[in-house]
Amino acid sequence: MKAAAGDHDSPFAGDRPTDWSQALRAAGLRVTRQRLAVIDAVIQKPHGTIEDILDEVRPHLPRITIQSVYFVMNSLVAAGIVRKLELPDSPARYEVEDHDNHHHAVCRYCGRIEDVACVTGEAPCLRPEAHVDMTIEVAEVIFTAVCHECATTQQARI
Template sequence: MKAAAGDPQSPFAGDPLTNWSQALRAAGLRVTRQRLAVIDAVIRKPHGTIEDIHDEVRSDLPRITIQSVYFVMNSLVTAGIVRKLELPGSPARYEVEGHDNHHHAICRFCGRIEDVACVTGTAPCLRPEAHVDMTIEVAEVIFTAVCHECATTQQARV
């Protein structure tokens, strides 16, 4: 799927149920309650772990297993509908794939994750000076940070 979130032709624009169904079909996937529930949970819990997503999905589908959530999530990641974040020192986390090449800032104290807009220019934002016969498509940058709440707490401890 190549359409961007801001593109009016994108399945990501407008009514979520209709367009997520369209996105699933465009990716060659069947539209199922489980897939729609997982996408909805990822929207409600951005940067959530599989366990977070499972907890959210269970509010709509109480009998869904964590293995089913893993299976659905893998199909959504492969289809380019959900993005898997593999951050240092953290279990895998997930967010809706906005095709915007944003980056992430992670608080080193509490682990809070925030999206950071593309660092410079257009995707892939960063281009290495030299690379071996490859076209760079995506640059992933992780900023280690201290959130304002932790900064205040840490200053109070000193």
């Protein structure tokens, strides 16, 4: 089961693991070359799509299939090692789950994604006014933005 942000019972709460083999075992997963390669690819391509991750893994594991990457990624998300981002009008994207309660800013022109720290601390940092009959664990905030490069380009077009 995926740990919620701020869940201190998770083996991944706090600092990012430096030994991914140990992190996989702690999550109850076998250590495989595919899992280690996908984790490394997610670190190298934060906010990458499955296709980005596949492109990063293929030089090391040339015979890996996109189905295998999906399978590995689903197991890493379920274990709380990787976080799946579901942004509007975008394929799913992935990043290492740091349990740091951050959000994302997305440039409306080029699609660049940047992490944005939550200013109120513990998850969830937002609570709905009309309380639902549920315990809110995470609040996802997506800021629509314009990156500096696109702002400069857009200014030049005017």
